[in-house]
Amino acid sequence: MNDRRRGAIAGSAVLDDLDRAIVEALQADGRASFREIARALGVAEGTVRNRYDRLSEAGVLDVVGVTNPLALGFDAMAMVGVTTSGRPQVVSEPIAELTEVSYVVIVAGQFDLLVEVVCRDHAHLLEIIEQLRAIDGVVSTDTFVYLKLTKQSFEHGRLPGR
Amino acid sequence: MNDRRRGAIAGSAVLDDLDRAIVEALQADGRASFREIARALGVAEGTVRNRYDRLSEAGVLDVVGVTNPLALGFDAMAMVGVTTSGRPQVVSEPIAELTEVSYVVIVAGQFDLLVEVVCRDHAHLLEIIEQLRAIDGVVSTDTFVYLKLTKQSFEHGRLPGR
DNA sequence: GCAGACGTTGCGCTTTGCGTACCGATACCC
DNA sequence: GGGTATCGGTACGCAAAGCGCAACGTCTGC
Numbered sequence A, B: 001m002n003d004r005r006r007g008a009i010a011g012s013a014v015l016d017d018l019d020r021a022i023v024e025a026l027q028a029d030g031r032a033s034f035r036e037i038a039r040a041l042g043v044a045e046g047t048v049r050n051r052y053d054r055l056s057e058a059g060v061l062d063v064v065g066v067t068n069p070l071a072l073g074f075d076a077m078a079m080v081g082v083t084t085s086g087r088p089q090v091v092s093e094p095i096a097e098l099t100e101v102s103y104v105v106i107v108a109g110q111f112d113l114l115v116e117v118v119c120r121d122h123a124h125l126l127e128i129i130e131q132l133r134a135i136d137g138v139v140s141t142d143t144f145v146y147l148k149l150t151k152q153s154f155e156h157g158r159l160p161g162r
Numbered sequence C: 001g002c003a004g005a006c007g008t009t010g011c012g013c014t015t016t017g018c019g020t021a022c023c024g025a026t027a028c029c030c
Numbered sequence D: 001g002g003g004t005a006t007c008g009g010t011a012c013g014c015a016a017a018g019c020g021c022a023a024c025g026t027c028t029g030c
Helices: A018-027 A032-039 A045-057 A088-096 A122-133 B019-028 B032-041 B045-057 B086-098 B121-134
Strands: A063-067 A076-084 A100-108 A115-117 A139-152 B061-067 B074-083 B101-108 B113-119 B139-151
Touching: A018 A032, A018 A045, A018 A063, A018 B061, A032 A045, A032 B032, A045 A063, A045 B121, A076 A088, A076 A122, A088 A100, A088 A115, A088 B139, A100 B045, A100 B074, A115 A122, B019 B032, B019 B045, B019 B061, B032 B045, B045 B061, B045 B101, B074 B086, B074 B121, B086 B101, B086 B113, B113 B121, B121 B139
Parallel strands: none
Antiparallel strands: A063 B061, A076 A115, A076 A139, A100 A115, A100 B139, A139 B101, B074 B113, B074 B139, B101 B113
16 A cells, blocks of 8 residues: 555554664664674674565665755745544545645644645645645645754654563 | 754755756665666766765755654654744754654744654653743643654655756 | 866775575474 | 474675775866
8 A cells, every 4th residue: 555665654563672773773874784783783684684674565664865855945845734524534645645745644633634745836835735625524724834944853762662 | 063863954055957866866765776876867876976975964865764653662743833932943942952852843823833752652742842841932832642644755756956 | 278176987895785595493283 | 292384593605886096077267
């Protein structure tokens, strides 16, 4: 179902200490060599590679190049709070299909969904918001235009045990 | 100022077509070899490597392992809308220093800052929100607890020219 | 026209990725 | 208990990739 090449969306997963250590190593440096990670963890390179392949295949981990879109000419990013009438999960599906949508979360609170959009300019942003509002089940939207991205981190401290 | 290893936060940057193509290639696959990218773009491997080093050094691009924290045992993620009294930029700085804070944006709208936090459990989340509210310049917070992460993408379509 | 700076290229040396075969542990069945 | 199928880790060899360096071309300023 999930398109590999699109972040890491796994339902849930059981990782042992070695998996966690590999994930943490790659969060710190996505291009670290398997041999280097293996040396640091005291296992064979093939083991790290096997684990990596499995985690990657399971959608738990994805190594990607990340940027600050605002610095690369996408001059109109925004977080859009969406209120839905039907089940948020269902409404989120067509939303997630839009190329300009980079992040979708089902949340509890004032909104039902938070949707991050990345657009070239304000005209483009307006167009995408109109597309969002036209989607079945979308009752209203609330837009927070990004002025400046201050922090973007993918390391979350020591991964919790299970 | 910026800690390398923490996403990509560049003020602004001028990228030519080759830079953009390299960034796009790495957004699609962060572990693609420089030689492979070079072949696809019709340049030498060393060129891709030089460009990559420069982009990386400039904080424009960062290759990292990304996960879905909710699937890895972080059971309490949230987006926190923060209203500030002073300059949002200034208030954002101590916020960005918290390990549990993974994302900080200055926005226009109902809030001044959007802050994403990644916590082990609800008790941990409560603790972090209290820390946020104790920060100088934070007037109020509004919390959206994550129920499910549906999409997480780092490809934003063709990068705009400059 | 010349000198300096800068980015690209080609080349060798070292290191890594990857396929494969081997080995030990665990579980299952008769 | 013995046999055996499965699974993950390890060792190894080869092709490929990363990396440092020297050489080359281009552009700029004097």
